[in-house]
Every structure is written in C-alpha cells, then in structure tokens.
Amino acid sequence: MKIAMLGSGFIARFYADTLHDQRRKDRIHLVYSRDEHNAKRFADDYGLKVFTTDMEEAINHPDTEVVLISLPNHLHEAAVLACVKAKVPVLCTKPLGRNAQEAKRMLEAVEKAGIFAGYLEDLCYTPKFLKSMKSIQGGSLGRILWTKSREAHPGPHSDWFWDKEKSGGGAIIDLGCHCVEIGRNFIGKQVKPLEVMCWADTQVHPIDAEDHAVGLVRYASGAIGQFEVSWTFRGGMDLRDEVMGTEGTIWLNSFLRTGFEMFTTGKGEGYIAEKAESNSGWLFPVGDESNELGYPHMFTDMFDAMETGREPLETFYDGYVVNAILDAAFLSARTKQWEPVALDIWRGEEVTEHAASVQDYDSDHLLIKKEILPNGDVKLILKNKKTGELSQVVN
Numbered sequence: 345m346k347i348a349m350l351g352s353g354f355i356a357r358f359y360a361d362t363l364h365d366q367r368r369k370d371r372i373h374l375v376y377s378r379d380e381h382n383a384k385r386f387a388d389d390y391g392l393k394v395f396t397t398d399m400e401e402a403i404n405h406p407d408t409e410v411v412l413i414s415l416p417n418h419l420h421e422a423a424v425l426a427c428v429k430a431k432v433p434v435l436c437t438k439p440l441g442r443n444a445q446e447a448k449r450m451l452e453a454v455e456k457a458g459i460f461a462g463y464l465e466d467l468c469y470t471p472k473f474l475k476s477m478k479s480i481q482g483g484s485l486g487r488i489l490w491t492k493s494r495e496a497h498p499g500p501h502s503d504w505f506w507d508k509e510k511s512g513g514g515a516i517i518d519l520g521c522h523c524v525e526i527g528r529n530f531i532g533k534q535v536k537p538l539e540v541m542c543w544a545d546t547q548v549h550p551i552d553a554e555d556h557a558v559g560l561v562r563y564a565s566g567a568i569g570q571f572e573v574s575w576t577f578r579g580g581m582d583l584r585d586e587v588m589g590t591e592g593t594i595w596l597n598s599f600l601r602t603g604f605e606m607f608t609t610g611k612g613e614g615y616i617a618e619k620a621e622s623n624s625g626w627l628f629p630v631g632d633e634s635n636e637l638g639y640p641h642m643f644t645d646m647f648d649a650m651e652t653g654r655e656p657l658e659t660f661y662d663g664y665v666v667n668a669i670l671d672a673a674f675l676s677a678r679t680k681q682w683e684p685v686a687l688d689i690w691r692g693e694e695v696t697e698h699a700a701s702v703q704d705y706d707s708d709h710l711l712i713k714k715e716i717l718p719n720g721d722v723k724l725i726l727k728n729k730k731t732g733e734l735s736q737v738v739n
C-alpha cells in the first residue's frame with residue numbers, strides 16, 4: 345500500500361516509525377502538513393520524495409492508495425469527507441469525531457461511498473489485549489461482569505488538545521475513547537451500551553474542559569464498563585485494564601510496569617518513554633513502545649482487511665458507538681444523573697441473554713459459596729430453592 349500521511353505531529357511519527365520498521369512493505373509515499381518546514385522535515389526523516397501543504401493534493405495524488413489521518417480532532421471530518429470525495433480508502437486516528445453527530449456523518453459518508461474505512465484504536469491491538477480477548481472469547485473468564493480501563497498522564501503535548509472547541513473535550517474525549525472501546529471489546533461489541541454515569545472535574549489546569557473523570561457504562565448484559573481518565577496524573581503514563589468474569593480475572597499493565605526497570609543518575613538524559621516525567625532515578629522504560637501500544641498489529645489488521653475485503657477489527661461504526669457513549673458521559677457529568685446512550689444506528693443485540701451462573705448443590709439447594717477455612721474446614725453457603733432460606737454446612 346502507498347500511504348498518504350495527513351499530519352506530521354506526534355501520532356504521525358509513531359505511525360511512520362511503525363510502518364517503516366521491521367521491513368514492512370506498506371510505506372508512506374507522501375506527507376501533508378499545513379506548515380512547509382514540518383512537511384519537509386517529516387519527508388526527510390522518513391525518506392519521502394513528496395511533501396505538500398495542500399491536503400486535497402495529498403489525497404488525490406495518483407499514487408495514493410490509502411489515506412492515514414493523523415490530524416487534530418476538529419479536522420477529522422473534513423479529511424474523511426475529502427477521502428470520500430476522492431473515493432480513496434481511509435484510516436482515521438482516535439477519537440473518530442468530537443461527538444457522535446460528527447462520527448455518524450463520517451460513518452454514513454464512507455458507507456455510502458463504499459470505501460474502506462478503519463478506526464485506528466491502537467489499544468485494542470496490544471499483544472496483551474489480543475491475548476486477553478482470546479481467553480475471554482474462549483470462555484476462560486465466563487460471563488463478563490466488570491471491566492475497568494484507566495489511562496492517566498500529566499496532560500497532552502499540543503495546544504489544540506487543551507482547546508475544547510478543537511478537541512471536543514478534555515480527558516474524556518482524548519483518553520476515554522480508548523478506555524470505552526477496551527471495555528466494549530471485553531464485554532462484547534454485540535452487547536448494547538445502555539446508559540452512563542460520569543463524574544468529571546477540572547482539578548488542576550486552567551482550561552474549560554475536564555482534566556479528570558471517572559465513569560460507568562451500563563450494558564444490556566448487566567455488565568459494567570468503568571473508565572478512569574486523567575490529565576492530572578503525575579509519574580508518567582498509567583495504562584491499566586482489568587476484566588472480571590464469573591470464572592476468572594485478567595489484570596493488564598501496558599506501560600508503567602512492563603518488566604523493564606532502570607536506574608540512572610541522569611547522565612545520559614534523553615527520551616525514556618511517552619509522557620515519562622523524569623530521565624533520572626528509577627525509571628520504567630518500554631522496550632518497543634509501538635508494539636506495546638498495538639500499532640503493528642493494528643496496521644496489519646487494517647491492510648489485511650483491505651486486501652481480503654473483510655472488515656477490520658475496529659471500524660468507523662465502532663468509533664461512532666464510542667462517541668455516542670462519550671456524549672452520554674459528558675451529559676451525565678453535567679446533570680449528575682445516569683444518561684441514556686443515544687444510538688440512532690445500532691447493529692448489535694437489543695437484549696443480551698446470559699446463561700445462569702448459579703450452581704445446584706443438591707435437588708433442594710443452590711450453592712452460593714464454597715470456601716476452605718484456615719483450619720481446613722470446607723464451608724458451604726446454601727440457599728433453599730423453595731423457601732429461599734440461607735444455611736451453611738461445614739465438612
């Protein structure tokens with residue numbers, strides 16, 4: 345694939361590092377940046393022959409086979425619509441829109457035009473995440489009851505993120521989009537998100553948007569998806585997920601604790617890891633950041649999907665559902681009530697049935713709990729099926 349890169353900032357470089365690494369055959373062939381100096385610098389760094397300050401020119405270039413949108417949130421829609429006009433396949437970074445209305449317009453436009461569209465939600469492609477999904481889909485955790493996803497760091501690296509008009513919000517839109525989609529995957533994308541309760545506040549920074557939020561998404565299966573997002577966290581980038589089911593639990597730590605610990609007096613200085621706040625003392629570097637963050641698996645899925653004519657794991661539809669959940673979170677933070685998730689387009693199940701996880705003890709009793717006590721006794725808590733009476737037996 346010959347890729348046209350739109351944007352030359354932080355994520356464009358992460359994507360380019362991934363795409364031009366490990367002898368991958370899909371290559372960026374040109375870059376668009378509004379600033380000529382930045383466009384040229386990016387082109388020089390990645391050995392590109394072409395750079396431009398005209399977005400349409402990049403999209404319509406005869407060699408462009410797919411467009412990769414790495415622009416600030418308020419520019420996603422215009423860039424997607426330009427790809428639709430040119431009928432060129434498009435990959436868009438997260439969040440898809442600043443709100444569900446924008447995301448819906450993008451979804452409908454790409455579907456009407458019949459062009460391939462992929463949603464670049466990298467954290468749903470990390471090696472740890474993909475393996476967790478296999479275990480969950482294989483039944484190792486039983487029925488999923490609770491997911492918790494946290495992304496917290498000291499705040500983003502460019503002015504536009506802090507401008508609510510351009511970004512669409514603060515930590516909720518920037519980081520919550522990852523956490524919500526992680527929860528949706530664990531709980532099952534076919535399960536309908538029903539309502540959201542969210543607390544949000546501006547605790548530290550002098551901005552209009554929230555810099556800290558905690559939310560709960562209630563799903564039709566009864567599962568709850570918790571998200572914890574912050575631009576006020578000190579100490580680097582905290583990326584952690586938890587899944588709890590009737591048969592098991594998974595805990596993931598994707599960044600601050602990957603098993604790599606280093607001490608330095610700071611003599612060498614330099615880059616340690618994304619959002620690391622220090623380069624001396626005990627540090628937590630990340631071996632291959634792109635890989636730990638899911639970028640290689642994400643692009644492999646996207647290009648395989650394009651080649652074979654299937655859907656990628658993360659689609660514009662997913663981006664739209666995420667935006668709809670986040671819209672409800674913003675509303676709930678204001679009203680301090682549970683707010684329904686407004687989904688004009690819903691392609692999953694209306695009602696999700698789940699198998700009972702209650703176990704029979706004997707013909708008269710259900711088993712509530714079994715525990716081995718410190719003295720070796722085995723205690724069973726039982727419920728009488730007819731009377732509802734609770735009792736215990738010790739073996």
Ligand SMILES: NC(=O)c1ccc[n+]([C@@H]2O[C@H](COP(=O)([O-])OP(=O)(O)OC[C@H]3O[C@@H](n4cnc5c(N)ncnc54)[C@H](O)[C@@H]3O)[C@@H](O)[C@H]2O)c1
Nearest residue numbers: 351352353354355356378414415416417437438439466502
């Ligand atoms: N894990 C991830 O998937 C991840 C991580 C970081 C950022 N992102 C997303 O990537 C997008 C870009 O974020 P970033 O971190 O690269 O930001 P950035 O500020 O580092 O880069 C943004 C790029 O857009 C250009 N730009 C800014 N304003 C523009 C304008 N008005 N017109 C044209 N170009 C303009 C900048 O010059 C720069 O090239 C955002 O949507 C962000 O949410 C995704």
